[in-house]
Amino acid sequence: MNRRAIDFFGIFASVVIACGLLPQYYEIIKLKEVIGISIPFIMIDWLGAVFSFVALLFRPKFDVEAGVAYGLVFVMDGVIILAAMILNPFARRRRRREVEDSFVPSPVNTLRGEVSSKKDCITSIEPVPLGKV
Secondary structure, eight states: OOHHHHHHHHHHHHHHHHHHHHHHHHHHHHHTSOOSSOHHHHHHHHHHHHHHHHHHHTSSSOOHHHHHHHHHHHHHHHHHHHHHHHHHHHHHHHHHHHHHHTEEOOHHHHTTTOOEEGGGSOOOOOOOOGGGO
16 A cells, blocks of 8 residues: 555645634734634534544544644634634624724713714804894
8 A cells, every 4th residue: 555645645735724723813813803704613513523533542542643634624723713712802892882982972972861973062162242143
């Protein structure tokens, strides 16, 4: 049996798996939050890696290429899950703060309990000459 072909596809699978998640890492770094990917899907994929790796441990001979592939999925998916748990609450707070900072009470709308944006607020009141009214 040609072992080189088996080794090639085992290593190639690990490279493809790693390359497949690199765009998501770029988005996480750029946006400082995990969006655009299903967290339940990543968790199921992560659990698949865990159970596959555990299954390898019970084989008579440990398959190194498969172990590397499963380990890579375990680590890369785990980093995405951790990033979602850490970064997403910060991003939610940041967005909430931005919304709150962009609204200020207006003298007119405050009486009615409404809030308008800073752009709509009167910044200064200039007197109008009586002769031009």
